[in-house]
Amino acid sequence: MAFRSAVITFPGSNCDRDMAVALEQISGTTPSRIWHGDADLPGDLDFIALPGGFSYGDYLRSGAMAARSPIMKAVVAAAERGVPVLGVCNGFQVLTESGLLPGALMRNAAQTFVCRTVPLKVENTRSLFTNGYTGDETIHIPVAHHDGNYFADEHTLDTLEGDGQVAFRYAEPCNGSRRDIAGILNAAGNVLGMMPHPERAIEDAHGGSDGRALFESAINGLVRA
Amino acid sequence: MKVQIHVSLKAGVLDPQGRAIHHELEALGFGGVNDVRAGKLIELDVSDDTSDEDLDQMCRKLLANMVIENYRIEKLEQEAA
Numbered sequence: 094m095a096f097r098s099a100v101i102t103f104p105g106s107n108c109d110r111d112m113a114v115a116l117e118q119i120s121g122t123t124p125s126r127i128w129h130g131d132a133d134l135p136g137d138l139d140f141i142a143l144p145g146g147f148s149y150g151d152y153l154r155s156g157a158m159a160a161r162s163p164i165m166k167a168v169v170a171a172a173e174r175g176v177p178v179l180g181v182c183n184g185f186q187v188l189t190e191s192g193l194l195p196g197a198l199m200r201n202a203a204q205t206f207v208c209r210t211v212p213l214k215v216e217n218t219r220s221l222f223t224n225g226y227t228g229d230e231t232i233h234i235p236v237a238h239h240d241g242n243y244f245a246d247e248h249t250l251d252t253l254e255g256d257g258q259v260a261f262r263y264a265e266p267c268n269g270s271r272r273d274i275a276g277i278l279n280a281a282g283n284v285l286g287m288m289p290h291p292e293r294a295i296e297d298a299h300g301g302s303d304g305r306a307l308f309e310s311a312i313n314g315l316v317r318a
Numbered sequence: 319m320k321v322q323i324h325v326s327l328k329a330g331v332l333d334p335q336g337r338a339i340h341h342e343l344e345a346l347g348f349g350g351v352n353d354v355r356a357g358k359l360i361e362l363d364v365s366d367d368t369s370d371e372d373l374d375q376m377c378r379k380l381l382a383n384m385v386i387e388n389y390r391i392e393k394l395e396q397e398a399a
Contacts, residue, residue: 154383161380190383197385200334244331244386269332 096120096316098140101168103129103159108145108181108292115292116142119308120316129162139315140177141168143184145237145290155198155240156186165191177221177311178284182238185276185286194279194286195253196245201238202269208237210301212264213275213289217257220278221314222285225306231264232303234289236275241288243270243277253277261287319366320394321373325382326357 098116102109109126116124124142125135134141149158159165165187172178172193180188188194201207210233215226226232245253250271253259261276268288276287291304327333333355340354360381364373373391382389 153380157380157383189385195385197383199331199386202332202334204334204338242332242334269334 095122096140096312097122097135097138098124098142099127099134099138100124100142100144101127101129101164102144103146103148103162103183103187105148105150106144106146106183108183108290111290111292112142112144112181115295115304115308116140116312118295119305120312127164129159129164132163132167134164134167134171138171138176140179140311141171143168143178143180143187144292145182145184148183148187151240154186154190156183156188156190159183159187160190160192169193172279172284175281175283177315179222179307179311180284180286181290181292182236182241182288185288186240188284188286193284194277195249196243196277198240198288199242199244199269200240201242206237206239207241207268208235210235210294211267211275211289214262214264216259216262217278219257220260220282220285220310222278222307222311223260224314225310233294233301234291234304235293236267236289238268238288241268241270243274243288245271250274256280260285261289319364319368321362321364321368322392322394323360323362323373323377323381324357324390324392325360325377325387326389327355328386328388331386 100113113124186198212231218226218228258278260278263273263275291307294301294304335356336354343351377389
């Protein structure tokens with residue numbers, strides 16, 4: 094069965110092509126490219142990706158405008174039906190702004206743009222996005238963001254930790270995130286938001302391929318299902 | 319009707335921007351600054367019959383992120399024609 098995915102492009106997205114290439118390389122099928130102003134997604138999607146970038150120039154708050162664009166109504170509806178949704182970097186910001194994930198992503202604590210490859214711990218190896226990791230390894234994936242400082246109140250953080258919703262944690266301080274959180278899942282486990290860019294680490298020519306297992310986990314799991 | 323929306327970070331939420339401004343004020347030699355919090359001011363020009371409820375919803379649905387921010391709505395006095 095062919096894997097059907099979609100990559101959403103907002104004005105100012107700049108990692109949409111990388112995301113589409115990663116999905117195509119690993120699944121063998123070409124993702125649909127969807128514009129933010131579209132009202133509908135293709136039917137029977139297996140996977141939706143919200144890419145990185147600076148949608149709407151980060152006006153008001155990063156991801157705030159994109160979260161309210163026409164296509165997001167369809168993305169939220171699909172997520173609520175259980176369709177897997179991956180948001181990377183600006184995509185993570187869009188997911189928190191749209192309410193699909195709890196918390197918020199604030200300006201980095203040091204006020205500086207962080208652009209480097211960071212070590213990560215995989216905290217949950219059971220999710221459909223992360224079951225290709227063992228959990229014992231430290232993986233290395235690039236980050237490139239100004240607003241990646243994850244914030245949620247203590248109660249929300251405790252719930253995330255207790256329910257296994259913390260997917261990735263920085264192995265060393267990166268941006269001031271509460272409890273060094275780098276990526277979280279929703280309660281149902283079908284929505285993942287993360288600041289690091291797995292699509293920038295899928296082949297050795299990228300300097301590493303630790304992001305590959307994320308796409309393989311999701312794609313293999315979904316195609317088998 | 320002119321309305322000003324004051325958006326500020328909730329107490330307890332770290333404000334890196336405010337901290338940097340604080341640091342810079344001290345570097346300029348201003349003593350006695352205990353804390354700095356930076357926020358946003360958004361000015362709206364809305365029709366006079368806009369309800370308080372609508373203004374409130376504008377803040378909750380878009381202008382402020384209720385996870386990290388508070389807002390205060392201030393209606394400005396109409397200037398004499």
